[in-house]
Amino acid sequence: xxxxxxxxxxxxxxxxxxxxxxxxxxxxxxxxxxxxxxxxxxxxxxxxxxxxxxxxxxxxxxxxxxxxxxxxxxxxxxxxxxxxxxxxxxxxxxxxxxxxxxxxxxxxxxxxxxxxxxxxxxxxxxxxxxxxxxxxxxxxxxxxxxxxxxxxxxxxxxxxxxxxxxxxxxxxxxxxxxxxxxxxxxxxxxxxxxxxxxxxxxxxxxxxxxxxxxxxxxxxxxxxxxxxxxxxxxxxxxxxxxxxxxxxxxxxxxxxxxxxxxxxxxxxxxxxxxxxxxxxxxxxxxxxxxxxxxxxxxxxxxxxxxxxxxxxxxxxxxxxxxxxxxxxxxxxxxxxxxxxxxxxxxxxxxxxxxxxxxxxxxxxxxxxxxxxxxxxxxxxxxxxxxxxxxxxxxxxxxxxxxxxxxxxxxxxxxxxxxxxxxxxxxxxxxxxxxxxxxxxxxxxxxxxxxxxxxxxxxxxxxxxxxxxxxxxxxxxxxxxxxxxxxxxxxxxxxxxxxxxxxxxxxxxxxxxxxxxxxxxxxxxxxxxxxxxxxxxxxxxxxxxxxxxxxxx
Numbered sequence: 152x153x154x155x156x157x158x159x160x161x162x163x164x165x166x167x168x169x170x171x172x173x174x175x176x177x178x179x180x181x182x183x184x185x186x187x188x189x190x191x192x193x194x195x196x197x198x199x200x201x202x203x204x205x206x207x208x209x210x211x212x213x214x215x216x217x218x219x220x221x222x223x224x225x226x227x228x229x230x231x232x233x234x235x236x237x238x239x240x241x242x243x244x245x246x247x248x249x250x251x252x253x254x255x256x257x258x259x260x261x262x263x264x265x266x267x268x269x270x271x272x273x274x275x276x277x278x279x280x281x282x283x284x285x286x287x288x289x290x291x292x293x294x295x296x297x298x299x300x301x302x303x304x305x306x307x308x309x310x311x312x313x314x315x316x317x318x319x320x321x322x323x324x325x326x327x328x329x330x331x332x333x334x335x336x337x338x339x340x341x342x343x344x345x346x347x348x349x350x351x352x353x354x355x356x357x358x359x360x361x362x363x364x365x366x367x368x369x370x371x372x373x374x375x376x377x378x379x380x381x382x383x384x385x386x387x388x389x390x391x392x393x394x395x396x397x398x399x400x401x402x403x404x405x406x407x408x409x410x411x412x413x414x415x416x417x418x419x420x421x422x423x424x425x426x427x428x429x430x431x432x433x434x435x436x437x438x439x440x441x442x443x444x445x446x447x448x449x450x451x452x453x454x455x456x457x458x459x460x461x462x463x464x465x466x467x468x469x470x471x472x473x474x475x476x477x478x479x480x481x482x483x484x485x486x487x488x489x490x491x492x493x494x495x496x497x498x499x500x501x502x503x504x505x506x507x508x509x510x511x512x513x514x515x516x517x518x519x520x521x522x523x524x525x526x527x528x529x530x531x532x533x534x535x536x537x538x539x540x541x542x543x544x545x546x547x548x549x550x551x552x553x554x555x556x557x558x559x560x561x562x563x564x565x566x567x568x569x570x571x572x573x574x575x576x577x578x579x580x581x582x583x584x585x586x587x588x589x590x591x592x593x594x595x596x597x598x599x600x601x602x603x604x605x606x607x608x609x610x611x612x613x614x615x616x617x618x619x620x621x622x623x624x625x626x627x628x629x630x631x632x633x634x635x636x637x638x639x640x641x642x643x644x645x646x647x648x649x650x651x652x653x654x655x656x657x658x659x660x661x662x663x664x665x666x667x668x669x670x671x672x673x674x675x676x677x678x679x680x681x682x683x684x685x686x687x688x689x690x691x692x693x694x695x696x697x698x699x700x701x702x703x
Contacts, residue, residue, distance in 0.1 A: 174317050175324075179292065182325050183285065186334045190281045191274075193661055196227075198337040199270050201239070202280060203227040206264045208240035214459045217468045224266035230472040233452035234394030242283050251279065284333050284341075291341035294348030295323035298629050301352040310683060315632040318679050322628045323348070325675075327668040328621050328649045335665075336655050340618060344625045346392045347399065351626060353385030354409070379437070382414045383444050390448035397473050398619070401537065408545045413552035414441055480527040490533075497525030617655065620648040631680060638680045646673060 207216055207229055216236055220228050229236060242248065243262055251257035261276035272280075299319040329341045357378040389406050392399055415438040416431040456465040480490050503509070528536075624645055631641035649669055656665050 175320055178321055179324060182330075183288075186281075186285050186288075186330070189330070189334045190278055192335050192664075193656065193658055194277070194335070194337045195655070198272070198277075198280065199267070200227040201337070201339075202261065202270070202272060202276070203264070204229055204231075204236070204239045205243040205280075206262050208236060209243035209262050210264060213455055214461075214465065217465065217472050219264070221264060221266055224268075225270075226267060228472065230475065232394050232397050232473060233456060233469070234391060235396060237452055238395065248279075280337070281334070284337070284339060287339055287342040288333070288345075290345035291329070291348075292324055292345070294345035294352070295320045298348040298352040298355070298626075299323075301355045302629050302633070310632070315683060318683060319629055319632055322631065322676055323625060325672060326621075326625065326628070326649075327665075327672045328618075328624065328652055330668060331652055331656060331665060332618050332621065335661065338618070340621060343392060343396050343399075344621065346388055346395070347402075347622070348625065348629075350385045350388035350392060350406075351629075353381045353388060354406075357381035357385060358413070379414065382410060383441065386410055386414075386441055386445050387448045390445045394449050394452045399622070401541075402622075404538070404541055405544055405548055409548045409552055410441060411438075412549050416552075476530045480533070489536075490528075493525060494527075500525070617651055620651060624648050631676075632683060635684050638684055642673075642677060642680070645676065649673075 203225060204227075207219055211219055216229055220226075248257070248262075252259065252262065257275055257279055258273050261272060261279065299316040302316075302319070329344070332338050332340050357380075386406065389399075389402075393403065415434055417434050417437070418431055453466075453469075456462065456469065459465050480494070624641075627637075627641050627644060630637040632638070653665060653669075656662075
């Protein structure tokens with residue numbers, strides 16, 4: 152009877168999974184069709200940047216990749232880590248690209264080294280590069296599906312698990328911010344965020360699950376080995392992500408602390424047999440294995456540069472390209488973070504201090520004690536501020552990982568609901584209030600802390616781009632279906648974060664299109680989350696009103 156019920160349950164689960172795929176497949180086809188329709192649309196100078204990178208990796212030897220600037224005639228130099236350079240090399244040297252060039256469909260100029268005053272691309276060149284972005288979104292779709300399937304056990308009681316997973320996938324795959332950034336403005340953010348989602352999903356699967364004491368006794372070793380493999384996979388994927396785009400290095404402290412505590416420490420019983428306390432022992436073997444896997448994936452793309460004649464010169468040049476601190480504290484288009492407010496306050500104070508009604512004596516006193524407008528803080532000071540901003544999440548990650556190990560040893564793990572409202576505090580209010588809230592809360596999975604780390608990097612990072620907010624919005628999407636508070640937070644963050652990307656499309660021709668994408672997606676997200684989480688008063692994660700109204 153037990154076997155029959157188990158088989159029936161598996162068959163039901165299989166049917167449900169098929170139904171979920173059937174639901175999302177038409178949406179995927181529709182969004183892909185929209186991306187093809189956007190091929191002739193406006194593109195920024197980032198298109199020229201990536202076209203030049205294709206030319207560099209196609210025509211130049213490895214030793215010249217990070218040195219070439221056409222004798223100062225181009226500013227579109229290679230300034231991404233070697234992992235992304237190898238990705239560009241694959242795009243420019245594969246069989247399909249060679250066939251397109253050989254048949255004459257793709258003009259030679261598209262992949263030639265061109266100065267900035269003579270790099271106007273042909274229509275087929277635009278089509279070729281747009282299609283590479285569309286194809287790279289397969290990694291985004293896989294990451295979205297993987298993280299949705301990895302978090303489907305943490306939805307409130309009464310919520311359909313497969314419906315919640317499908318909604319999470321759709322909200323990530325159809326995010327208008329990625330459409331604007333990648334398929335109009337032109338970049339490969341979807342592929343990189345897909346890698347990040349895969350890494351987070353692996354670490355989630357490596358966390359201990361709810362279990363009983365009997366299950367722990369019978370399958371503890373097997374489950375521990377499975378968890379270990381998932382965590383190693385997550386570390387490897389994140390290291391590969393860093394090798395492709397170094398701006399994700401702000402998340403590295405969180406991954407390091409969580410994996411160090413959760414992967415490298417092993418929970419064992421206390422000396423007394425009847426004791427229920429857990430003692431955590433550091434496993435040097437696990438640490439060495441984790442370090443080896445991470446270093447291989449991180450440094451692997453760098454190895455070909457190490458074997459060049461001037462190896463140290465190559466590494467020095469790569470680091471100069473990756474961290475050009477001479478570009479200044481903020482980007483030309485200011486991201487809405489702490490440093491933008493700081494510089495804005497400096498300009499306002501500079502304007503006020505020069506007003507005629509300000510007495511000369513007061514003006515001299517102010518100028519003697521401070522520089523008006525305010526001077527830009529050096530990079531090392533910004534890095535210190537960022538580490539302080541990350542400290543609450545790191546402390547929480549360390550405590551949560553240790554708590555998980557202790558609960559796993561005792562034979563049961565109670566996963567606390569995720570309280571997500573503090574993320575919005577990090578964006579809109581003070582870091583002090585947010586830190587106090589976070590220090591009082593322990594979480595069972597790394598996603599809330601990862602979202603906080605992304606917010607901290609956006610708010611306190613050096614030379615932050617406006618697109619960095621997507622590093623917080625996309626992982627936050629996986630939390631939207633887990634509670635009402637997280638749904639509210641997701642809607643509010645997406646509302647303001649995506650709106651902040653609008654100035655990237657500054658031409659009047661794109662006004663209707665970006666407004667339609669934004670409003671349609673926001674209305675869809677609000678309607679589906681309300682129908683999923685707010686339709687039944689029995690779905691509760693905290694004490695709140697159950698009346699059905701606009702909860703966002």
